[in-house]
Amino acid sequence: MITINEHYLKLQASYLFSDIAKRVAAFQEQNPEIEIIKLGIGDVTRPLPRACIDAFHKAVEEMASEASFRGYGPEQGYAFLREAIAANDFQARGADIQADEIFVSDGAKCDTGNIQELFSQDIKIAIPDPVYPVYLDTNVMAGRTGAYVDGRYQGIVYLDSTKENNFVPALPREKVDLIYLCFPNNPTGSTISTAELKTWVDYAREHQALILFDAAYEIFIRDQSLPHTIYEIEGAKEVAIEFRSYSKSAGFTGTRCAYTVIPKECTAYDRNGGRQPLHSLWNRRHCTKFNGVSYPVQRAAEAVYSEEGKTQTRELADYYLHNAASVRRAMQDLGFFFVGGENSPYVWINGGRDSWDFFDMLLNKAGVVCTPGAGFGRCGNGYIRISAFNSHEKVEKAMKRLKDALS
Numbered sequence: 001m002i003t004i005n006e007h008y009l010k011l012q013a014s015y016l017f018s019d020i021a022k023r024v025a026a027f028q029e030q031n032p033e034i035e036i037i038k039l040g041i042g043d044v045t046r047p048l049p050r051a052c053i054d055a056f057h058k059a060v061e062e063m064a065s066e067a068s069f070r071g072y073g074p075e076q077g078y079a080f081l082r083e084a085i086a087a088n089d090f091q092a093r094g095a096d097i098q099a100d101e102i103f104v105s106d107g108a109k110c111d112t113g114n115i116q117e118l119f120s121q122d123i124k125i126a127i128p129d130p131v132y133p134v135y136l137d138t139n140v141m142a143g144r145t146g147a148y149v150d151g152r153y154q155g156i157v158y159l160d161s162t163k164e165n166n167f168v169p170a171l172p173r174e175k176v177d178l179i180y181l182c183f184p185n186n187p188t189g190s191t192i193s194t195a196e197l198k199t200w201v202d203y204a205r206e207h208q209a210l211i212l213f214d215a216a217y218e219i220f221i222r223d224q225s226l227p228h229t230i231y232e233i234e235g236a237k238e239v240a241i242e243f244r245s246y247s248k249s250a251g252f253t254g255t256r257c258a259y260t261v262i263p264k265e266c267t268a269y270d271r272n273g274g275r276q277p278l279h280s281l282w283n284r285r286h287c288t289k290f291n292g293v294s295y296p297v298q299r300a301a302e303a304v305y306s307e308e309g310k311t312q313t314r315e316l317a318d319y320y321l322h323n324a325a326s327v328r329r330a331m332q333d334l335g336f337f338f339v340g341g342e343n344s345p346y347v348w349i350n351g352g353r354d355s356w357d358f359f360d361m362l363l364n365k366a367g368v369v370c371t372p373g374a375g376f377g378r379c380g381n382g383y384i385r386i387s388a389f390n391s392h393e394k395v396e397k398a399m400k401r402l403k404d405a406l407s
């Protein structure tokens with residue numbers, strides 16, 4: 001008899017986006033004349049930067065002739081891309097990361113989901129609330145949690161991100177082994193200061209723990225004082241893995257390219273307390289289960305680091321940040337409490353009522369779709385997330401409608 005991995009049965013069906021779609025469809029049916037404006041999804045809307053498109057085309061052409069054709073590439077990624085990443089994203093910020101510590105992949109979602117394979121079953125895991133659901137669900141699938149009771153999985157240490165802590169969770173009171181952090185944050189748009197991030201690095205060093213740092217929204221950082229990478233923090237190389245993606249930074253959500261950094265010094269422990277480098281374990285996993293990102297896509301990603309690519313990706317992020325600023329102004333005028341939207345494409349807004357009630361109000365009174373915060377965890381209740389990923393015109397129109405309807 002073929003039996004299943006029963007841990008999958010603990011997973012909570014995610015009704016979030018299907019519930020949203022149902023409510024939107026019902027509203028549209030009753031109000032066919034209203035143009036609904038969607039500020040819910042976490043997907044980009046602008047096309048790829050010209051520099052990426054040109055590099056992409058050129059590389060596709062190379063595949064058309066025998067002399068320049070490429071078959072399987074290195075599983076970890078081509079040297080041209082890994083070197084550009086190390087130099088531009090790390091060394092240029094004073095973080096001593098080398099090209100051979102970079103693993104190019106087809107997504108930060110896969111990497112943040114797959115990384116837990118390297119760790120034993122009985123570790124204690126700390127996960128923020130609200131959160132990007134991948135961190136939690138992949139550990140449920142792996143059997144590292146108990147049942148789902150009262151909105152939370154047993155065995156997980158939840159790190160509450162609330163108004164009281166400015167959406168940067170406090171260090172856990174109990175000892176944990178694996179810590180997931182994401183800054184600038186999805187869904188709250190909050191950021192972490194160098195001093196705050198250092199307390200996490202110090203905690204990890206003191207407790208032989210590991211930090212998984214998701215920096216998928218790094219491109220949106222404008223505040224000069226904020227860290228762009230966890231490796232700007234002294235001592236982080238031994239205790240942190242960082243995830244990056246071209247999805248939000250260069251519009252690659254449909255093109256697929258990302259990378260994970262595992263410094264050579266970064267270790268976890270075997271049963272005897274011996275230090276084991278995670279670089280070699282991940283290298284083994286990556287080479288066994290993954291065959292590399294396509295050559296044209298890696299050339300397109302490399303172009304992000306050309307002079308034109310740098311200018312164009314910055315302009316792309318600025319485009320969305322302009323929208324985020326419009327959302328912030330509107331929420332300020334309406335008198336709602338909010339965070340985010342300054343170094344992030346997301347604004348996290350408290351409506352003083354249940355998340356879904358707030359969602360329904362925005363939909364019914366203004367034809368605007370957001371994401372109810374409760375869908376990201378218990379601490380998200382009372383909040384909604386508004387995304388800046390849309391055109392200037394649509395965001396302006398949506399904010400005007402909200403102000404007309406609610407003020």
Ligand SMILES: *Cc1c(COP(=O)(O)O)cnc(C)c1O
Pocket residue numbers: 042106107108109110132182186214216244245246247248253257258
């Ligand atoms: C969008 C996003 C990513 C990027 O995922 P890809 O698989 O690279 O598209 C990673 N982490 C968070 C928190 C995100 O919101």
